[in-house]
Amino acid sequence: MKTTHVYHQGRLEEQQGDTVREFPVVLHVNGREIATLIASPHDLRFLVAGFLRLQGFVTCISDFHMLAVCEDFGTANVRIKGELPERLKPVLTSGCGTGITFNLPSAEARTVPAAPARVTADTIFRLMDELNRRSEQYRSHGGIHSAAVGDDQGIILAAEDIGRHNTLDRIAGEALIKGIDLAGKLLVTSGRISTEMAAKAALLGITLIASRTSPTDMAITMCEEAGITLIGYVRGGKFTVYSHPETIAAELGRHASPTGRTIPGVTGVILAGGKSSRMRSNKALLPYKGGRFIEAIYRQMSELFDEVILVTNTPDEYAFLPCRKVPDLHPGMGALAGLHSGLHHSDTPHIFAVACDMPYLNSALIKRLATLRTKADVIIPEGEKGLEPLHAFYGKQCHDAMEKALQSGSRRIVSFFPEARVCVFSRDEVTTFDPSLDSFRNINTPADYFELRDGERVKSHPEAALAVHSG
Incomplete structure (x- = not known):
């Protein structure tokens, strides 16, 4: 189940629902x-057999010596009569059914755009209506896809x-x-918005994607990581927001969450006051997962806490984050001053504080600590x-003791x-929650950063010879 936000009559309301799956x-x-x-995860043997037939590798069932599909590992092993050509020459088709690409683009490859301005629902509806009016071929005989880019002017x-x-x-x-x-x-x-569409949009610096139909689960994940607002089912005065609802200029309504989201x-308090002397640049702003490093931390924190505060003495550097920025009340006094400021400015009985360079926050561990x-x-x-x-809960009772220590x-x-x-x-x-203790790992040097980035790329984008996309 995926938490989404449905826009209706000026409000964004949470709802739970399933999303279309892509299966490699x-x-x-x-x-x-x-x-x-890349396909839906059912009847995969039919998919494999049909693909090989339409590509001309087989013409009848007797051409197969073996056809085995392992859904657990996402592999299909086939033996057929004859030998494959020494060199296979892929053909780039329309993209629906058998569209072929050698490498699925990565959202990380894009240039990080400036923080998007909030977008009104009226802008989204007007752009979609204008797209519908321009879709001449679809109106004449159907079966044609259309797309457009624009802004609040059209x-x-x-x-x-x-x-x-x-x-x-x-x-x-x-x-x-x-x-x-x-x-x-x-x-x-x-x-429909699939990973290829999302990745191409990210490469172009697009900050919002809106579709008349649905996105896939992998596209949602990619847009979440790339900082793209993803919207589906734009019709009848409503739409569903799958990622980054904070960019929509509407009142965000929340139902009571029985699941304790x-x-x-x-x-949540993020400390961003360090000098990053060993990194030689502001590590919070380094590229990571299609955005800036601190954006990944902020997204994780915002999923756990209703409000996230950033403690920084340079708020202009973080204008792209949609949260409150507060300064140290005791400048130059390090992380203790950051905790003190976060606690001072918070409106809740407790804070949970982390540094801006801790990418492996573990939600289950944090929730367990919260129970105490x-x-x-x-x-x-x-x-x-x-x-x-810098991975701990602090109660308001600590404020005076922190002040005394700083004084x-x-x-x-x-x-x-x-x-x-x-x-x-x-x-x-x-x-028991984090066997490798990655929750406390931080990034201090260029070597730390490149090790993290390269490791994430290997996990997220394993090599594949070709990627064939469903329509």
Whole structure:
């Protein structure tokens, strides 16, 4: 089930629902990997057999010596009569049914655009209505996809094609020839949004995608990571927001969450006051997962807490984050001053504080720590090297003790602990949620950053010979 937000009569309301799934199947024929089929995850043997037939590899069932599909590992192993050509020459088709691409584009490859302005529902409806009016071929004989890019002034470029992926390719080409920058623009389309569409939009710097129909689960994940607002089912005065609803200029209504999606009575606090001296640049702004490093931290925190506060003395650098920014009340006094400021400015009984360079926050661990917050003033986990004060809960009762420590010139977070009730969540308990203790891993040097980035790329984009996309 996926939490989405449905716009209706000026409000965004949460709802739970299923999303369309994409399932990659790596196809091996006579021991050679020839393609990755992207499809719905059912009757995959029919998909494999039909693909090989229509590609001319087989003509009848007796041409198969073996056809085995393993859904658990996403592989299909086939042996057929005869030998495959020494060199397979893929043909780029319309993109629907057997559209082939050698590499699925990564949203990380895009240039990070400026933070998008909030978009009104009226702008989205007007762009979609204008797209419908321009869809001449669809009105005449159907079976044609259409897409357009624009802004609050209207459509800038539009295209129609038999393949939904091709419409975006056409727009990208026309923009290149005419010297039109698409960064920060909005994309409206008649077709389903898959990962390829989302990745291409990210490469162009598109900040919002709206479709008359649905996105897939993988496209939703890609847009969440790339900072793109993804909208589906734009029709009848309503639409569904699948990622980044904060960019829609509408009142965000929330029903009581029986699943406990957010932790009540706690403000998330991100500390972004470090000098990043070993990194030699502001590590919070380094590219990561299609956006900036701190955006990934913010998204994780905003999923856990109703409000997230950023403690920074340079708020203009973080104008793209839709949250409150507060300064240190004791500048130059390190992380303790950041915690003190976050606690001072929060409107809740507790805060949960992290640094801006901790990409592996573990929601289950944080929620477990949250259950202990009424038992002490500080709930702090133990890591490999000892206590982890920048991954801990702090109650309002700590404020005066922090102030006293700062007034005395102390910069160490633990310096006020003798004045507070402290509950330590042992390392053994932590490992039941996070066996590798990655929750406490941070990024201090260029080597740390490149190791993290390269590791994420390997996990997110394993090599494949081809990617064949369903229509």
